[in-house]
Amino acid sequence: MTDASVPQNVAPPPAEVPDVDLYHAHSWITKYVFSQDAKVIAIQYAGTAITVGILALVLSWVIRLQLAFPGAIPFIDANVYYQSVTMHGMIMVVYMLTAIFLGGFGNYLIPLMVGARDMVFPYVNMLSYWVYLIATLVLVSSYFFPGGPTGAGWTLYPPQSILTGTPGHEYGIILMLVSLILFIVGFTMGGLNYVVTVLQARTRGMTLMRMPLTVWGIFSAAVMALLAFPGLFVACVMLLLDRTLGTSFFMPSLVELGERKDYVGGSPILFQHLFWFFGHPEVYIVALPAFGIVSDLISVHARKNIFGYRMMVWAIIAIGVLSMVVWGHHMYISGMDPWFGFFFAVTTLAIAVPTALKVYNWVLTLWHADIHFTTPMLFALGFLVTFVNGGITGLYLGNVIVDVPLSATLFVVAHFHMVMGIAPVLVIFGAIYHWYPKITGRMMDERLGKIHFWITFLGAYAIFFPMHYLGVLGMPRRFYEMGETAFVPASAATLNIVITVIALAVGFAQSIFFYNLFKSLKYGAPAGGNPWRAASLEWQTPETPPGHGNWGKHLPVVYRWPYAYSVPGAPEDYLPQNAPPVRGERSP
Amino acid sequence: MSVMGLFFIFIATVAIMWLVRQGVMESPWLEEGEVAHYRRAGGAEPPTAGRVGLAVFLAVAGCLFSLLAAAFFMRGDAPDWQMPPIPGVLWVNTFLLAASSVALQVAVFAARRADAERVKTALLVGAVTAALFLIGQIWAWRELLELRFFASSNAANAFFYLLTGVHALHLIGGLVALARTTDKVRGAERVTKALTTSVELCAIYWHFLLFVWLLMFAMLIGWADGFGAICRRLLS
Numbered sequence: 056m057t058d059a060s061v062p063q064n065v066a067p068p069p070a071e072v073p074d075v076d077l078y079h080a081h082s083w084i085t086k087y088v089f090s091q092d093a094k095v096i097a098i099q100y101a102g103t104a105i106t107v108g109i110l111a112l113v114l115s116w117v118i119r120l121q122l123a124f125p126g127a128i129p130f131i132d133a134n135v136y137y138q139s140v141t142m143h144g145m146i147m148v149v150y151m152l153t154a155i156f157l158g159g160f161g162n163y164l165i166p167l168m169v170g171a172r173d174m175v176f177p178y179v180n181m182l183s184y185w186v187y188l189i190a191t192l193v194l195v196s197s198y199f200f201p202g203g204p205t206g207a208g209w210t211l212y213p214p215q216s217i218l219t220g221t222p223g224h225e226y227g228i229i230l231m232l233v234s235l236i237l238f239i240v241g242f243t244m245g246g247l248n249y250v251v252t253v254l255q256a257r258t259r260g261m262t263l264m265r266m267p268l269t270v271w272g273i274f275s276a277a278v279m280a281l282l283a284f285p286g287l288f289v290a291c292v293m294l295l296l297d298r299t300l301g302t303s304f305f306m307p308s309l310v311e312l313g314e315r316k317d318y319v320g321g322s323p324i325l326f327q328h329l330f331w332f333f334g335h336p337e338v339y340i341v342a343l344p345a346f347g348i349v350s351d352l353i354s355v356h357a358r359k360n361i362f363g364y365r366m367m368v369w370a371i372i373a374i375g376v377l378s379m380v381v382w383g384h385h386m387y388i389s390g391m392d393p394w395f396g397f398f399f400a401v402t403t404l405a406i407a408v409p410t411a412l413k414v415y416n417w418v419l420t421l422w423h424a425d426i427h428f429t430t431p432m433l434f435a436l437g438f439l440v441t442f443v444n445g446g447i448t449g450l451y452l453g454n455v456i457v458d459v460p461l462s463a464t465l466f467v468v469a470h471f472h473m474v475m476g477i478a479p480v481l482v483i484f485g486a487i488y489h490w491y492p493k494i495t496g497r498m499m500d501e502r503l504g505k506i507h508f509w510i511t512f513l514g515a516y517a518i519f520f521p522m523h524y525l526g527v528l529g530m531p532r533r534f535y536e537m538g539e540t541a542f543v544p545a546s547a548a549t550l551n552i553v554i555t556v557i558a559l560a561v562g563f564a565q566s567i568f569f570y571n572l573f574k575s576l577k578y579g580a581p582a583g584g585n586p587w588r589a590a591s592l593e594w595q596t597p598e599t600p601p602g603h604g605n606w607g608k609h610l611p612v613v614y615r616w617p618y619a620y621s622v623p624g625a626p627e628d629y630l631p632q633n634a635p636p637v638r639g640e641r642s643p
Numbered sequence: 644m645s646v647m648g649l650f651f652i653f654i655a656t657v658a659i660m661w662l663v664r665q666g667v668m669e670s671p672w673l674e675e676g677e678v679a680h681y682r683r684a685g686g687a688e689p690p691t692a693g694r695v696g697l698a699v700f701l702a703v704a705g706c707l708f709s710l711l712a713a714a715f716f717m718r719g720d721a722p723d724w725q726m727p728p729i730p731g732v733l734w735v736n737t738f739l740l741a742a743s744s745v746a747l748q749v750a751v752f753a754a755r756r757a758d759a760e761r762v763k764t765a766l767l768v769g770a771v772t773a774a775l776f777l778i779g780q781i782w783a784w785r786e787l788l789e790l791r792f793f794a795s796s797n798a799a800n801a802f803f804y805l806l807t808g809v810h811a812l813h814l815i816g817g818l819v820a821l822a823r824t825t826d827k828v829r830g831a832e833r834v835t836k837a838l839t840t841s842v843e844l845c846a847i848y849w850h851f852l853l854f855v856w857l858l859m860f861a862m863l864i865g866w867a868d869g870f871g872a873i874c875r876r877l878l879s
Contacts, residue, residue: 175692241704257690263662264671281699282654285707290713296805299816301795302716304802320723322796332647334691334709366666372689520706616671 073596090186091177093162093453094186098494100158103184104151107191109313111146112562114139123462123537123548123555133535134222137206140533142194144209145231146336149238150191152479156344157242158187160486161249161273163494167593168270170258170611170633172604174248182365183248186241186342200226206503207231208533210330213305213323217298219312232295239284246284249277258592260613264639265619265632267591268361271368272347275375276340282379283340284422286332293322294326297516326387331382338475341379343371345482346413349435349619352485353417355589356432358628359423360618363416370409370416377406396455403453407446414443425621429587430504439510445474448523463533467528469519477515484568491572492586495601497579503571507564514561521550590629646716650659650709653668654702679711685855686826701851704813708855715802716870726799727792729832729864736779737860743772747821747846764827764844769849773818806859807877814852821845 075323080086087095117139121131131139162180166173174180197204205227207216215221217228253266253274266274295306297318306318354361361367383399404578417439426432430455450471452458461467484507491499526532529542537543597607611633617631625637720723750765784804794801824841831838861867 243700247696247699247703251692251696254695255690260670262663262669263667264669278658281703282651282706285703285710288707289710293714293758293805296794296801300801302801303723303795303798304714317795319797320721322718322721325717328717329710329714364672365667367671372659372662372667379651516674618672 056359065521079434089181091173091181092580093166093177093180094176094494094574094601096180097159097162097183097362100162100187101160102153104155104159104190105474107146107195108151108155111143111196112565114143114146116559117144118564119555121535122486123552134203134206134519137208138204138222138227141209141231142204143207143520147476148209148341149235150473150566150586152341153242153280153337154187154477155279155483156341157273158184158245160344160348161245161271163236163490164269164593165249165252165273166256166592167493167596167601167605168617169253170261170592170606170613171252171256172610173607174252175256176248176251178245180248183241183245186237186244190237190241193230193237197223197227197230197234200230202227207229210334211294212325212330213294213297213321213326214307214309217294217306229295230296232291232298234285235291236295239288241279242284246277246281249273250281259615260609261592261632264365265616266615267332267347267352267369268364268367269344269347271371271462272343272345274348275371276343279336279343279375279378280340283333283336287334289335290309290326290329290357293329297321324386324391326391327386330380331385334385335382336378340473341372341475341479343374343469345438345479348482349417349438349536350420350434351414351591352431352482352489352618353420355489355587356435356620357421357426358620359420359424359618361414361416361418362419362422364526364616364618366412367416370412372410374406375550377409381406384453384458387455388462390419393455393605400453400455404450407453410446414439415445429488430499430501430508431485433505433508433512434481437508438481438557441473441481441512443518444472444479444520445472445478449474455570461526463531464526465522465530468532469522469526472519472522474627477519481512481515482566484508487572490588491575492582492599493593493596494600495576496582497575497577497580498582499575499579500571503567506568510564510567511561514557517557518554518561521554558590583629588627588629590619590631592632595631595633645775646709649704654706671758679782684759690709691840693840693844694847697769697847704851705855707809708760708859711806715806718798718802721798723797724799725797725862726865727787727797728790728802730783730786732783732786733780733860733863736776736783737856739772739776740853740856742778743769744846744849746772747842747849749840751846754834757834759828759834760830762827762838763827766821766828766842766845769845770818770821770825773814773821773849777811777814777818780807783807804864808829810852810859813855817845817848817852832870845856 072098072604080090086092090096090099097421111161117131118136120128133338134181161390165171194204201222202225205211205216206222207228211228211231217224221228225308244459253270257263257266263405293302297304297306301317303318303321305323306316306321307323308319309316350361352366381399381402383395387396387399450468452461452467452470488504489499525547527546528544530537530547582599584596584599587594592611592613593601595611596602596605613632614634614636615631615632619625621628621629645753745770746765750762753761753765760836784807787800792800792803794804820841824838826847827838827841828834858867
């Protein structure tokens with residue numbers, strides 16, 4: 056069916072899109088270390104992100120041990136506790152999730168999925184990774200400076216973040232701010248690449264509406280990140296100046312330990328605005344790629360086209376736009392004008408509409424589908440459950456009047472861990488199980504994968520679900536220890552112990568995943584080019600793993616959308632995007 | 644934050660118009676064939692990756708400067724706010740930066756006519772005036788510091804240094820790109836298409852920095868106070 060509005064006499068673009076000069080590696084170092092190949096950079100990004108992620112996982116154990124057994128472990132004093140909370144939060148949100156979704160999956164999948172040979176600016180792409188690595192090293196190095204890393208909380212709110220009572224006020228906070236600034240510079244280089252590659256390097260026939268939702272998710276997240284990270288950048292630069300030069304951007308006049316500080320008139324609220332102007336879109340920067348990936352996992356493993364593709368794309372765009380105007384809901388308790396709170400509550404709750412639309416579409420894709428309970432599918436389904444759970448508590452917290460009493464309790468911890476901790480991490484695992492065969496040419500072990508899924512999914516649920524109850528009881532977050540508190544019953548302490556034990560177990564259980572990951576490199580069953588019989592372009596490469604330049608001599612030509620599954624009358628139950636059309640073909 | 648609001652309405656409008664033109668309203672499952680909606684009618688050339696990359700980068704830089712402006716207006720509400728006197732040299736600097744922008748535009752026209760000699764001269768004039776602008780900015784900083792308007796003594800001073808500093812850093816980055824372009828032009832026998840593109844990119848970046856500087860200058864000398872007042876009224 057041709058669109059009547061398209062002029063028929065327009066010449067089609069050349070089959071071979073005028074190409075970026077492909078960079079050719081000449082030595083081992085330029086091929087695997089200072090590589091400009093997006094696939095190698097992707098592995099580097101993901102490897103670094105997972106490594107710091109493990110550090111952050113260990114830090115979460117420190118937090119949990121203190122909450123369950125206050126004072127029982129000698130080296131966990133209040134300073135160590137707050138430093139662990141800060142570093143755990145910051146690493147997980149910025150250095151792990153953002154980096155692995157955009158730097159890892161973005162780099163690997165965008166060029167392959169849109170049919171490009173590489174990113175459009177490969178050199179900048181390489182630089183992006185190395186700046187990210189330096190940022191990570193700067194952050195971790197704060198453990199080796201006197202005073203250790205900062206313990207200001209991952210939100211780094213002034214004035215406390217740079218006052219002397221906070222651990223790491225000498226070097227920790229400076230290193231944290233410098234590291235974030237570096238991260239943003241590095242990310243901007245990468246982000247430019249992701250966006251421009253999607254805009255410019257799509258192969259012939261790959262229109263915007265024929266891109267897999269994974270690309271849509273990563274693309275929109277990259278656009279949002281490019282617009283949101285400057286908020287954090289400005290906040291960090293100004294806070295750094297407050298700390299080092301003694302300016303008063305954020306620091307009000309105050310007396311500390313009987314000594315009058317030189318700061319005058321600064322506005323801590325201004326920092327909160329700038330921080331959350333980044334901080335809220337950040338949630339969706341993590342969530343949108345996860346949405347996209349989940350859509351593809353569900354469609355492939357349920358052998359059905361995604362339900363409401365257009366709606367899915369529009370929902371991604373709507374969520375992206377709306378998420379830029381909701382940051383105030385993190386500041387309900389900062390004493391803002393009630394009308395302002397009203398505005399932010401409305402925008403926050405409005406986001407539920409496109410989000411719910413996506414959830415319905417996932418469920419309707421599964422409806423009457425030929426569901427294969429492979430490991431990636433299990434993780435995708437696990438995501439659906441945790442995401443809906445976390446999303447619904449988000450509706451509670453989006454209302455000013457409900458948020459005010461719950462804001463400083465474990466309820467919020469439970470909410471955001473469900474929605475942007477567990478849910479995206481499940482997607483990351485699912486995506487690794489799904490694309491591992493393409494990346495390495497070998498399958499991961501299904502049996503171990505399923506064991507890993509059930510332990511992680513049930514375990515994570517057992518950790519975070521009870522926290523809602525603790526939060527409703529009024530158990531505050533951020534507290535080093537509770538001591539004797541009238542409104543907290545003894546059973547709450549027992550529950551805390553249970554949560555901690557499960558957290559330790561689930562953490563250790565991740566070694567199953569790593570064992571599987573490394574063992575399968577060598578001993579996994581050979582995968583072939585397209586083990587999941589998927590239609591999207593990355594599975595149609597001439598070589599597996601894809602060679603340098605991805606596509607051999609000729610770029611693929613795309614004839615249809617990426618969800619042509621169970622097509623009636625087709626020779627197989629899927630039609631690859633680049634298979635020439637059969638006469639009279641109609642996609643379902 | 645109204646500054647951010649305006650900026651985002653602009654970005655969102657551009658993005659959504661573009662998406663609609665690119666066919667986000669179409670149903671991909673009903674289309675077949677490779678060129679189902681290849682719709683660049685009239686044979687206009689598709690933009691190069693460099694041009695799109697620059698446009699995206701300008702959006703990021705624009706976002707950065709709007710956030711700084713928003714912070715400027717919000718912080719400027721506090722009672723301790725005291726703008727420093729504006730060094731007179733800034734007027735000269737403004738003229739220099741405008742001249743630099745004009746010179747690069749001349750270079751673009753010359754490059755399109757493949758007039759290599761003229762391109763070289765114009766690029767050189769552009770680079771020198773931009774460098775003079777930077778020296779002038781340092782001069783302004785020194786003048787303020789000699790009058791003891793330190794960054795730590797008032798937030799308004801700090802904003803003066805921060806805004807001009809961030810702008811100057813962007814210009815220095817631009818000068819690196821300009822130097823590379825100039826180097827390519829000097830080595831080239833004739834003006835190729837790739838060269839014209841790099842000259843054009845430099846010129847676009849320069850116009851952007853001039854635009855930012857003019858707004859920033861208006862903020863610093865207080866012409867934008869009325870706007871700040873409107874922002875605050877919207878907020879409260």
